[in-house]
Amino acid sequence: MSEKAGVVEGWVSNVKTVGKITFIEVIDDLSISPVTVVVKRDSVDAETWSKASSMKIGSAVRVEGVFPDIIVSRKGRELQAKAITVLSEPIELPPIDLTGKTPASFDLYVDFRYLALRLPRFRAVFIARAKLVEFTREFFAKNGFLEVHTPKLVGAGAEGGATLFTVDYFGQKAYLSQSPQLYKQMLMCGVPRVFEITPYFRAEKFSTPRHLNESWGLDVEMGFIEDEEDVMKVLEEFIGASINYLRMEVGDMLKTVGLSLIDPPSSIPRITYSEIIDILNSIGYNIQWGEDLDTQAEKSLGEYLSAKGTPIYFITKYPWDAKPFYIMREGDNLSKSFDLDIKGIEVASGGQREHRYHELVQNLKAKGLSLEEFSFYIKAFMYGMPPHGGFGLGLDRLLMTFLGLSNIREVVLFPRDRFRLIP
Amino acid sequence: MSEKAGVVEGWVSNVKTVGKITFIEVIDDLSISPVTVVVKRDSVDAETWSKASSMKIGSAVRVEGVFPDIIVSRKGRELQAKAITVLSEPIELPPIDLTGKTPASFDLYVDFRYLALRLPRFRAVFIARAKLVEFTREFFAKNGFLEVHTPKLVGAGAEGGATLFTVDYFGQKAYLSQSPQLYKQMLMCGVPRVFEITPYFRAEKFSTPRHLNESWGLDVEMGFIEDEEDVMKVLEEFIGASINYLRMEVGDMLKTVGLSLIDPPSSIPRITYSEIIDILNSIGYNIQWGEDLDTQAEKSLGEYLSAKGTPIYFITKYPWDAKPFYIMREGDNLSKSFDLDIKGIEVASGGQREHRYHELVQNLKAKGLSLEEFSFYIKAFMYGMPPHGGFGLGLDRLLMTFLGLSNIREVVLFPRDRFRLIP
Structure with missing residues (x-):
């Protein structure tokens, strides 16, 4: 086994729950490709599962887990979650779409530059x-x-x-x-x-x-x-x-x-x-x-x-x-x-x-x-x-x-x- | 012979003529030790000798010559002059002593920072x-x-x-x-x-x-x-x-x-x-x-x-x-x-x-x-x-x-x- 324990810190850019698995995309470091955090209901405690499945896009999180040998998701890096800490949650709906799917106006990307920088x-x-x-x-x-x-x-x-x-x-x-x-x-x-x-x-x-x-x-x-x-x-x-x-x-x-x-x-x-x-x-x-x-x-x-x-x-x-x-x-x-x-x-x-x-x-x-x-x-x-x-x-x-x-x-x-x- | 042709460009910080030799110290590059330009009356034409022996401290010069094998002067680098170009001469007496011998006031070193930088x-x-x-x-x-x-x-x-x-x-x-x-x-x-x-x-x-x-x-x-x-x-x-x-x-x-x-x-x-x-x-x-x-x-x-x-x-x-x-x-x-x-x-x-x-x-x-x-x-x-x-x-x-x-x-x-x- 070459699995390595690891921590990912960053912002949630997407969340999707499919049956007993929640996929959380996290933008970390100065990279442009997110880490996919994989949370399996059968592998984590009830609280962690609840945090994962109710995760708000835009939140700042710290996730502890392991980097698996075999990667399930399509995007480069993946972390199997063991514990999740929500460091900070949006208290209102972000003015630009943080999943990047719906483009915003030029001015909004300037007004909220710090949010644009997650894209x-x-x-x-x-x-x-x-x-x-x-x-x-x-x-x-x-x-x-x-x-x-x-x-x-x-x-x-x-x-x-x-x-x-x-x-x-x-x-x-x-x-x-x-x-x-x-x-x-x-x-x-x-x-x-x-x-x-x-x-x-x-x-x-x-x-x-x-x-x-x-x-x-x-x-x-x-x-x-x-x-x-x-x-x-x-x-x-x-x-x-x-x-x-x-x-x-x-x-x-x-x-x-x-x-x-x-x-x-x-x-x-x-x-x-x-x-x-x-x-x-x-x-x-x-x-x-x-x-x-x-x-x-x-x-x-x-x-x-x-x-x-x-x-x-x-x-x-x-x-x-x-x-x-x-x-x-x-x-x-x-x-x-x-x-x-x-x-x-x-x-x-x-x-x-x-x-x-x-x-x-x-x-x-x-x-x-x-x-x-x-x-x-x-x-x-x-x-x-x-x-x-x-x-x-x-x-x-x-x-x-x-x-x-x-x-x-x-x-x-x-x-x-x-x-x-x-x- | 390992003498190498070379050019020195910089500012004259001192001049001394001893008999048939003129020593010109030139501050070049971003080094703090001057190059000593050695001008021998018997090795240069009359015009070059005249330029050397009447050189004004503070002038900007270009000197062509050779870096000799054996160094005469006490300070690190030395160039035997063949030709001298005076690029620019002081048109009035510099307000601070460019030989560095007589210190000036704190304020003068600020007012004439560009001259202080030659010291x-x-x-x-x-x-x-x-x-x-x-x-x-x-x-x-x-x-x-x-x-x-x-x-x-x-x-x-x-x-x-x-x-x-x-x-x-x-x-x-x-x-x-x-x-x-x-x-x-x-x-x-x-x-x-x-x-x-x-x-x-x-x-x-x-x-x-x-x-x-x-x-x-x-x-x-x-x-x-x-x-x-x-x-x-x-x-x-x-x-x-x-x-x-x-x-x-x-x-x-x-x-x-x-x-x-x-x-x-x-x-x-x-x-x-x-x-x-x-x-x-x-x-x-x-x-x-x-x-x-x-x-x-x-x-x-x-x-x-x-x-x-x-x-x-x-x-x-x-x-x-x-x-x-x-x-x-x-x-x-x-x-x-x-x-x-x-x-x-x-x-x-x-x-x-x-x-x-x-x-x-x-x-x-x-x-x-x-x-x-x-x-x-x-x-x-x-x-x-x-x-x-x-x-x-x-x-x-x-x-x-x-x-x-x-x-x-x-x-x-x-x-x-x-x-x-x-x-």
Whole structure:
């Protein structure tokens, strides 16, 4: 006999009594397949049988028993119950069907996220998210980047004040950081490579499935570069490696819940902004050089390039006028910038930065920004600031595009938009 | 010949010309010992010699050369220069001595953190900090905890509104989260174990070396526990393992800069609040049962227990009145709570939570809190919330106490207190 005594703790997702046997499905651990607890009336005492046959779906239970050699139920794991403890019972009918048979509305799955997490599909997505975050850290730490934490309460925003939440900071006006941009650049005057995993805050009145007012991102900055190509190489390697890691770690789990990962790219093409304009104009758009791409144009571009086998691509050399002050110019009108897009959705944005003090001051002035407000930042460019570059990447957006999901709210536990501050 | 061609990129921390040789110390990578670049007048062209002998301390440079077989300089690594590129020069005298010989004021090292990071002591501290954060994630991920990110913009605070920063959220009043407490507990109704590494925000007017208004913490919550002892065991193991990890990874580096790690405890004693009061009253205090411990009392206790060989200890079973509403009661007056203190400084606080709906509602009322404001939270206790517990831990404080530093600002790159919002 190789039967092993064991304990299962988790939530009841289904109960069925067939004659003298009750089958209780229990979601335990961080797995997406339930354990089937088998309770035989002839093998347990009357109290245990009564608990089993009157078990409420949604209850938190602890079951002691044995893992049998031969499995009766169709779903992977099985425990023959000896004793059952009901730890907690629903005191009203759960607002979403915990057996997973009847789907609920999108909003109910957000409002009751903790209940949704008992269902395989939601559980799988948030396990994948944790794995992506884990891999991100390991990748950059292994590549010699120092993990840092920069302030979220700041006196100046990287792109001016218009899109910042304001905070009353002991009578002073403070902002919530929309990115570590200024701080990670200042650090380039003291350490060669940094990264940060951090919440971003942005006070814009978005109404799209790809924007939130609070989300988590990865910021990377590296010194002593030749140009922005050095940065793109690191990002390119990260993208491929992270898809491969997720495939290995959670590929099967995702498949079980009907989700599939994007294919890892063998390489990511660099397409210039000018080429992008030509492509768009060749498929019916009429965009002047220098104009920003709107959501519809981005989407069409994504469809066009995906159809050509290129769902992941860099857009390089934007007009400098379309980029923030800290991006280095290339010639008179261009910039050493890039965006990384996946199927028409921008997931990262970066470039080489202007590291030369006088040129940086000129750039600030050209964008109409206050030298006074940014004085703490430009000071860092006076003491041997090396050439550097980096990028900011939306981790939520990255996972959303990796999984082909259409709404960023599917990968954020408690999303924040202007209509949703609770829960 | 085993000489190898190589490149060194970094910042010049010292220059000395002795006859026909110039020695340039360069801080590169994430190491704390500089590379000595040796420039021989007879081996390089006139331009390179001129660059070398007029090199400004603080410059960012790239040096091509060879790593020789036989090393002349006293400090570890050496490169024989062939060509030097000055990437960036200080355009004014750096405000702190970059050779490290003349110490600057505490505030200057904060104001110019990026320059301080070129000095071994500061560099070592922030490398240790990154290692601690890295280990923290690995430890909890390996132990089956799901990494989560909960919102920082919230509609209600875990401990009422008095100590929260307020944010104008599209015309609604929002708060900056002081901890993930409410969210990590809600998640206990859907996943068995979670952790989060996150900024904390607290709007109190602190004036101490151990408080900041923004800091980073670790939040852990685990379901299906027997009682708070299950939580303390995990925390105890984490503390020992993290000290051992730091010792292995950065012990030597810390020693080089005159810092030493606290010894890992073989076990961490549990001392009840009542016992603590007795100890304090036996050494000259006059504290009534039920009173909070002030900073001075905590400090004396730390000294007393450290002298007895116990610098790290749990304080358990506080009066319920001294703890937040979500802590489970023990009997009429006590609570299933614990603090973890290191040498008189509280680094973590936790306990078993009240998971029973009706008792939780009673607790909220007893603390005078609004059921309406917390309704989104208490809802999670209606659908099979298992017994659970957890803790919040200040990562900055943990590193500070591990290293025996006296000011939390030494382990935070850009600290935030009410006098410091910039840089």
